[in-house]
Amino acid sequence: MAALNPTSARPIVINEQRPDPSFFRMDTLSVARGLLGMELVTRRGDLLTAGRIVEVEAYQGADDAASHAFKGKTERNAPMFGVGGLCYVYFIYGVHYCVNIVTGSADTGSAVLIRALEPLEGIETMKLRRQVDKLEQLTSGPGKLCQALDIGPDLQGMDLTTSSLIYIRSGTPIRDSSIVASKRIGISKAVDYEWRFFVKENAFVSKKT
């Protein structure tokens, strides 16, 4: 399938292939690393927006005090206890939405938070939704990317392996040597695990260290 690249006006090839559903059922850390280089896509009517995943954080269920799933299943975190491949959306600080990809088999309560994207398609749409013009400001943070891709509570619990509203494309894998692991951001419990992964020297990562 071909589309126009707005910067070069030359046709570029887009790989519409999705990862096999079994990918999302691996352990959280493996899925988190594997998601780097894949592409997150949302479709709202005629408006398609997509970005390459360049920064993620892994959250485990019972072993991870920083995880929303740590204290067990509630109405809010219920999607985290579904099977790997579902989408978990939550509202934070009274201001922003964040999006996770559920991992592992059902009832493990683990997920990967998408923290940053590199904009690929629908860039003009993202600029309108974000009310900013600079590319680096469109999707360089978990709240920002949800605004840019119009991710909200109506996508709660969607199946990323089958939905056409929100889904993952295989994209191009990131070399292991280009992946950096570090401590997660903005948490106060279980702070020492290096479960944040990002693409080295990528301009769209939220924080470079």
Next chain:
DNA sequence: TTATGGATCTTCT
């Protein structure tokens, strides 16, 4: 350039 505080709502204590 880095540091700080405000916005604003859901969940759990």
Next chain:
DNA sequence: GAAGATCCATAAA
């Protein structure tokens, strides 16, 4: 009643 997987404007240096 408090804290939170954030972002941004403003202030200080």
